[in-house]
Amino acid sequence: MKDKKSNLTRRSFLKATGAVAAGIQIGAVAGAGLAAGSDPSTLTGWQHLGDNTQFVDRSKLVLKGKPYTIVGETRRCEYVESPFGRNSYMMRNMMEQRREKMKRQEIEDDYVRDVAPEGGQRAEPSGPQKPSFPELNSFSGPLLDFYKKFPEIYELDKIRTESIMPKRSEDLKKYGDYYTLIDAWANAWGTSERITEPPEISDFKLGRRSIPDPLPFKSPKHASELLKKVTHHFGASMVGITKLNPDWCYNHSLRGSKNRGAYEKPEHWKYIIAFGVPHQWEQVQSNPNMGTSSDAYARSTIAARRLETYIKSLGYAARRHSPMDGYDLVAVPILVDAGLGQQGRHGVVVTPETGSNFRVAFVTTNLELEIDKPIDFGVNEFCTTCKICADICPSQSISHADTNEGMNTRGYNHWEINQTSCYNYWMQSMGAMGCRLCIIACPYSRKNNWLHALARKADTGDPTGLVNDGLTWMQEKFFDTPEAAEYLPPPDGRFATFRDPPEWLQVSKYLDMNPLDPTKGQ
Amino acid sequence: MFTTSMLLMLIIGLVTVPLVMGAVALTRDMKLNMNWWKWTLTGLWYFLLLFCIYLDFTFMGEGEIAAAWKLLLFEGVILLILGVGLVRILLSGRSAV
Numbered sequence: 001m002k003d004k005k006s007n008l009t010r011r012s013f014l015k016a017t018g019a020v021a022a023g024i025q026i027g028a029v030a031g032a033g034l035a036a037g038s039d040p041s042t043l044t045g046w047q048h049l050g051d052n053t054q055f056v057d058r059s060k061l062v063l064k065g066k067p068y069t070i071v072g073e074t075r076r077c078e079y080v081e082s083p084f085g086r087n088s089y090m091m092r093n094m095m096e097q098r099r100e101k102m103k104r105q106e107i108e109d110d111y112v113r114d115v116a117p118e119g120g121q122r123a124e125p126s127g128p129q130k131p132s133f134p135e136l137n138s139f140s141g142p143l144l145d146f147y148k149k150f151p152e153i154y155e156l157d158k159i160r161t162e163s164i165m166p167k168r169s170e171d172l173k174k175y176g177d178y179y180t181l182i183d184a185w186a187n188a189w190g191t192s193e194r195i196t197e198p199p200e201i202s203d204f205k206l207g208r209r210s211i212p213d214p215l216p217f218k219s220p221k222h223a224s225e226l227l228k229k230v231t232h233h234f235g236a237s238m239v240g241i242t243k244l245n246p247d248w249c250y251n252h253s254l255r256g257s258k259n260r261g262a263y264e265k266p267e268h269w270k271y272i273i274a275f276g277v278p279h280q281w282e283q284v285q286s287n288p289n290m291g292t293s294s295d296a297y298a299r300s301t302i303a304a305r306r307l308e309t310y311i312k313s314l315g316y317a318a319r320r321h322s323p324m325d326g327y328d329l330v331a332v333p334i335l336v337d338a339g340l341g342q343q344g345r346h347g348v349v350v351t352p353e354t355g356s357n358f359r360v361a362f363v364t365t366n367l368e369l370e371i372d373k374p375i376d377f378g379v380n381e382f383c384t385t386c387k388i389c390a391d392i393c394p395s396q397s398i399s400h401a402d403t404n405e406g407m408n409t410r411g412y413n414h415w416e417i418n419q420t421s422c423y424n425y426w427m428q429s430m431g432a433m434g435c436r437l438c439i440i441a442c443p444y445s446r447k448n449n450w451l452h453a454l455a456r457k458a459d460t461g462d463p464t465g466l467v468n469d470g471l472t473w474m475q476e477k478f479f480d481t482p483e484a485a486e487y488l489p490p491p492d493g494r495f496a497t498f499r500d501p502p503e504w505l506q507v508s509k510y511l512d513m514n515p516l517d518p519t520k521g522q
Numbered sequence: 523m524f525t526t527s528m529l530l531m532l533i534i535g536l537v538t539v540p541l542v543m544g545a546v547a548l549t550r551d552m553k554l555n556m557n558w559w560k561w562t563l564t565g566l567w568y569f570l571l572l573f574c575i576y577l578d579f580t581f582m583g584e585g586e587i588a589a590a591w592k593l594l595l596f597e598g599v600i601l602l603i604l605g606v607g608l609v610r611i612l613l614s615g616r617s618a619v
Contacts, residue, residue, distance in 0.1 A: 011547045018544010021537040026575060028534045031524075033576040037583020451580045478589040478596075499585065 036449050080146040086157065089143040097138070131166055133158040180215060184313035185230065192305040195325060197256040199266040203317040203364075206309065214315035217368070224370040227273055227311070234306040235299050236275035238353055240338030240372045244272045244364060247410070248330050248337075255326050268317045268366035272329075274338040275303060276351065276358035281447055284357055284440050286501035288394070288425075288487055289519075291440075292432035296359035297323035304361035311365050322361035331360050333412070339372035342379035346389040346398050346438035347417040350379045352456060355444030377460040378468065379444070380404075383415065385465075386472050389438035392498075394487040395425035398438060428488065430495050430518075437487065440498050443475045494519050553617040560612060567608050571601055 079085035136147055136154060147154040176183075187206070195202050204211050217223040224241055231239045246265040253260045277299040278284075283291050304322035311318035321327040332349055335341060340360075341351035348356050352375070390398040397418040399407075404415045426434045439445060446452035459467045486496035495518040503509050524530060545564075549556045556564075574597040581590035 011551060014540070014544045014547035015551070016544070017540040018542070018548065021539075021541035021544065024537045025534055025541060026572065028530055028537075029572045029576050030579045032530055032534070033579030034583040036576070037580035038585075039583070447584065449580065449584075451577060474593075478592045479586065480588045 036451070039449065078142065078146065080142050083157075086143060086146070089141070090139075093134070093139055093143065131161055133161040180314075181226075184310050187313040188230070188234065188306040188310035190309065192309050192320075195255045195319070198254065198258075199256065199269070199317075199319055199328075199364075202256050203266070203268060203319045204312075206312040211312045211317065212315045214367075219370075220368045221370040223367055227307070227367075227369065230310055231273060231275050231303060231307050234303040234310075235277060236303045237277055237358065238340055238351060239273065239275040240335070240340040241271060241273050241369050242334065242337040242339070242371050244269050244329070245333070245337065247412075248333050250328055250330065254328055266364075269319070269364040270366050271364070271369045271371070272334055272338070273307065273363045273365070273369075274331075274334050274340055274360060275307075275362075276300065276335070276340060276354075276360045277303065278354040278358045279436075279439075281357070282502035283505060284436060284445075285499040286497045286505060287440055288435040288437045288497070289430040289495045290497045290501040290505055291434070291436050293323070293359060293434055293436065294432065300359045300361040301325060304363055307363045311363060311367060314367070316365055316367040318363050318365045318367075320361065320363050323359060327362070329362065329364075331362070334362060335360060336374055339375045342374075342376065343414050344379055344389070344442065344444075345383040345387070345404075345415045346393075346442065347415055347419075348439065350442060350444045352377050352444075352460065353448065355446060356439040356442045357445040378462075381465060382443075382459070382468050382472075385468065386443065388441050388443065388472065388475060392437055392441045392481065392484050392487075393422075394435070394437065394484050394493070395421045396484070397422040397425070430489075435487075437498060441481070443471055490518055549612075554612050555615045555617055556612075560615070563608055563611065567601075567604055570604070574598075574601060 080089055136144070136151075139147060147157075193202075193205075193207060197205075206212075217226075227241070228239045244265065249263075249265050249269075252262055254263045257263065277296045279291070279293070279296045283295070285291075301320075301322040301324040304320035304325065308318045308320040319328070321329055332343055332347070335349040336343055341349040344350040344356060346356065349360075350356050351358060384403055387400060390396075390400045395418075399415065399417065401407075404413065407413055407416045409416050422435070429435060444456070446455070455467075455471060459471060462468070481498060482496035486493045489495060497519065507513055507515055546556075554560070574594070578590045578594045578597070581587075581593065
């Protein structure tokens with residue numbers, strides 16, 4: 001009897017524990033799902049740009065007392081106290097001295113030309129000169145005052161100039177090759193010049209100087225591997241390489257050319273590195289009236305400037321083509337050639353990673369590279385049945401045709417859109433102008449989380465088209481989206497957005513203003 | 523964030539032990555005469571339930587609240603039908619009390 005009672009109790013305990021465990025598990029899975037959907041690291045491909053990069057709650061670390069203890073009379077910092085500040089003063093001093101020297105030289109030259117006997121020559125300095133730090137009294141102004149006040153710093157600066165820096169030059173001659181790639185990398189993060197000269201000149205210049213001698217790569221494969229890695233580090237989410245088809249170059253308006261007339265593709269534009277960066281996902285979903293292209297434009301441009309400088313630092317010609325520096329080429333076919341994606345019904349490229357949500361830049365170069373191949377993950381088939389972008393387009397610029405057969409753009413067959421009516425709608429939109437609705441409405445343009453990764457995987461691996469149909473059906477039936485006309489200006493529409501803008505784009509949340517909200521029909 | 527941590531995954535794994543023990547105790551109490559294929563079907567149904575919850579809450583996390591609810595309703599009907607079928611199968615093999 002006692003045993004039976006004990007058994008019953010144990011079993012009841014197990015059942016109760018099991019029920020609690022099931023509850024915990026279901027709750028935990030729900031929490032994990034919520035986190036998977038809202039995790040900012042899924043927003044922008046590889047980049048982690050969400051506010052949870054600052055993950056420490058500083059309110060719990062607030063200092064109780066004062067952060068600084070005052071121990072004397074407080075004052076502002078003098079610029080000469082910093083070594084960099086002294087460098088700048090020193091440069092100014094040296095420039096002044098040089099100008100004076102040049103003046104003296106002109107007087108001497110005049111004397112040699114006008115007074116000295118024929119053949120009179122000035123003595124040339126012989127052998128390399130040892131760098132010497134100027135005498136204390138040759139300085140002037142704040143720098144002289146500072147050195148007089150802190151003679152020990154004068155001595156340290158003198159040692160740096162006369163011993164440390166020459167030793168470094170010697171070391172660089174001996175070991176510099178070992179540090180070639182970090183030099184190129186560091187150069188890349190520096191500034192880049194505006195393109196003001198034709199490719200034959202500007203592509204071979206690094207700043208004001210010519211590019212150095214080309215460094216030998218082990219093979220084109222090694223070169224491609226390295227360039228792809230650094231392009232990702234420079235901010236690109238996806239990178240591909242191809243040979244440049246001359247048909248993809250604009251026929252006129254070459255940047256840096258004087259007459260901007262017709263031109264042949266420059267010989268040294270052998271290869272092209274194509275790369276893309278997605279828009280910030282929350283703002284791009286708020287298109288057409290609460291979105292912008294500027295964020296991804298800027299990021300892809302910065303990546304292009306860095307890559308161009310990097311390639312030039314390795315001794316090869318390079319020219320960037322980017323949203324903020326201009327293009328000498330047409331983007332879409334190059335992206336297709338470079339294997340980044342396929343062209344969709346909406347005329348832009350769809351990638352397997354971020355769908356159409358990305359902006360591109362390119363760098364043309366003569367560095368021998370291993371090229372990528374075009375890819376096929378079923379976009380053509382998907383687009384023939386989907387038509388979501390065509391349905392939602394406020395200007396009806398995207399074709400509803402069942403196939404792109406018969407479409408002909410400069411001799412090439414692919415999906416084409418009415419660019420002019422599309423552009424006319426841009427001019428009607430609010431906010432930062434433009435539209436981008438087709439980019440975000442495309443079912444491929446989804447975040448990089450498990451759910452969409454799984455859908456993409458299932459879709460690309462399904463030869464029957466059932467997953468295609470299923471995803472399109474889900475997109476149409478489950479997701480509430482304004483109708484095409486709602487995106488138009490009032491009175492025909494209400495300046496609708498594809499999704500509600502994130503709170504950081506809502507004026508009423510942060511500004512003490514009460515603007516008219518056209519989306520509510522005011 | 524705790525909800526994206528490996529610790530949460532560990533907890534989800536750990537609670538599976540008492541959950542299975544409780545399920546075994548329950549089936550014995552109900553004299554369901556479970557065998558390998560009944561456990562497989564039950565496990566699959568439970569996995570589907572967890573998967574649907576994970577899916578719906580991922581949509582909610584993305585801000586697609588309407589889609590999440592519609593999907594939950596859709597999945598709920600399917601899970602209910604499958605659940606009723608599973609219970610009927612399990613009860614059909616029940617021993618006489």
